[in-house]
Amino acid sequence: MVYDILILGGGPAGLAAALYAKRAGVSVLVLEKTIYGGQVVNTPTVENYPGIQTITGVDLAMALHDQVTGLGVEVRMEEPLSYRLDADPKVVTTAKGSYEARTVILANGVKRRQLGCPGEERLAGRGVSYCATCDGAFFAGKETAIVGGGNTALEDALFLSNHCTRVHLIHRRDAFRGSDILARAVEKRENITIHYDTVVEEIRGEDRVTSLGLKNVKTGEETDLPVAGVFVAVGLAPDNGAFAGQVELDQAGYIKAGEDCRTSLPGVYAAGDTRTKAVRQIVTAAADGAVAALGAAGVAGTVK
Numbered sequence: 001m002v003y004d005i006l007i008l009g010g011g012p013a014g015l016a017a018a019l020y021a022k023r024a025g026v027s028v029l030v031l032e033k034t035i036y037g038g039q040v041v042n043t044p045t046v047e048n049y050p051g052i053q054t055i056t057g058v059d060l061a062m063a064l065h066d067q068v069t070g071l072g073v074e075v076r077m078e079e080p081l082s083y084r085l086d087a088d089p090k091v092v093t094t095a096k097g098s099y100e101a102r103t104v105i106l107a108n109g110v111k112r113r114q115l116g117c118p119g120e121e122r123l124a125g126r127g128v129s130y131c132a133t134c135d136g137a138f139f140a141g142k143e144t145a146i147v148g149g150g151n152t153a154l155e156d157a158l159f160l161s162n163h164c165t166r167v168h169l170i171h172r173r174d175a176f177r178g179s180d181i182l183a184r185a186v187e188k189r190e191n192i193t194i195h196y197d198t199v200v201e202e203i204r205g206e207d208r209v210t211s212l213g214l215k216n217v218k219t220g221e222e223t224d225l226p227v228a229g230v231f232v233a234v235g236l237a238p239d240n241g242a243f244a245g246q247v248e249l250d251q252a253g254y255i256k257a258g259e260d261c262r263t264s265l266p267g268v269y270a271a272g273d274t275r276t277k278a279v280r281q282i283v284t285a286a287a288d289g290a291v292a293a294l295g296a297a298g299v300a301g302t303v304k
Contacts, residue, residue, distance in 0.1 A: 011038020
């Protein structure tokens with residue numbers, strides 16, 4: 001079978017694209033390699049999605065998934081291994097087989113950045129985590145640390161402070177990059193200790209995390225901070241290396257695509273955090289999905 005639209009990614013952009021593609025009357029397949037919802041599942045509370053006063057990230061992801069599958073959209077949990085985006089039809093291959101499509105929407109999102117310090121990879125899953133909402137419950141009643149200064153780090157600190165005896169928020173600058181509302185909430189929380197101008201030099205422990213080697217970037221002072229776990233929230237990075245040479249990327253690795261979501265390759269669209277854009281929010285990802293799907297549906301209809 002040759003699908004009209006093949007969507008790579010089951011986050012808000014990919015699922016919104018699937019919704020609009022299905023309503024446009026074309027055949028559509030969604031491939032997601034890990035878990036539907038994308039980065040939104042790591043968000044404890046979503047309060048800025050129009051029409052929804054408050055909802056957890058997991059519940060929003062489930063609602064999006066249930067909406068599109070309820071319409072009959074085919075969603076498969078498979079990791080793409082190779083791509084032939086310049087072929088006609090286009091071909092995406094997974095461990096379970098190859099899929100052909102007239103158009104492709106790249107909605108693969110972004111991945112979490114790592115600290116790159118000694119001990120991080122060795123202790124990953126043994127006290128080092130990149131998802132506070134996923135793993136926070138394992139550290140109830142313990143002392144933990146969050147590394148970062150954006151909204152995710154601030155949200156994670158507030159979330160963990162409800163479960164942990166103390167949360168250390170470590171930020172390399174002297175002011176947070178996240179929203180003022182979240183920053184003020186963090187500053188008021190009694191069991192959150194903020195370490196400004198500080199970086200993690202080493203994550204220590206044999207079988208599990210036992211402490212962090214910290215360094216103040218202004219004074220040079222080095223300290224050892226005993227913690228049971230560390231949550232890394234230092235931002236996101238594109239994961240588009242597999243598309244290099246097929247679609248044009250910018251210097252940072254994001255797929256070059258404007259507000260029409262068209263890439264440099266005809267019949268290939270990019271939606272959500274994976275593309276070049278000024279604002280990366282759930283609502284803008286969903287909007288990209290709608291735009292990309294309608295554009296792809298028009299192309300698919302002309303090449304049948």
